[in-house]
Amino acid sequence: MKVPDPRDQFVRMCAPHMLGRWAHPEEVCGCLHDHAAAAIEDNDLREALLRGISETGVPSIETQWVPVAKRSEIGATFTKIAKPTLQCMFAPAH
Numbered sequence: 723m724k725v726p727d728p729r730d731q732f733v734r735m736c737a738p739h740m741l742g743r744w745a746h747p748e749e750v751c752g753c754l755h756d757h758a759a760a761a762i763e764d765n766d767l768r769e770a771l772l773r774g775i776s777e778t779g780v781p782s783i784e785t786q787w788v789p790v791a792k793r794s795e796i797g798a799t800f801t802k803i804a805k806p807t808l809q810c811m812f813a814p815a816h
Contacts, residue, residue: 729755732776739779744811753810754781758803766792767799781807 733751740747754775762768766788774782781803783796 732772735776736779743779750810751775754807757806758810761802761806762799764792764795764799767795771799771803 729752732755733748736751736754737747740750744750755772758781759768759772759775762771767783770783770787771781773787774780774784781800783799785793785796788796
């Protein structure tokens with residue numbers, strides 16, 4: 723039995739939100755997974771970010787997705803992913 727690749731699953735869920743916005747939605751989603759989300763060391767915050775992107779197509783984190791003790795880190799998480807997110811959206815091949 724083959725275990726699904728979490729990255730492929732993320733790209734499949736994310737790409738439909740990117741259609742019409744970007745010429746290569748799968749490339750943008752893969753880049754967001756590999757670079758923006760990878761910049762977050764904390765697993766809970768990274769998983770919440772990946773969930774937000776895959777459900778909405780934009781980096782988002784709902785507070786209820788993060789343990790109470792880590793909710794104060796949400797703002798810093800967005801600061802940390804700002805540059806890689808913009809690079810993914812406007813220059814995903816670089």
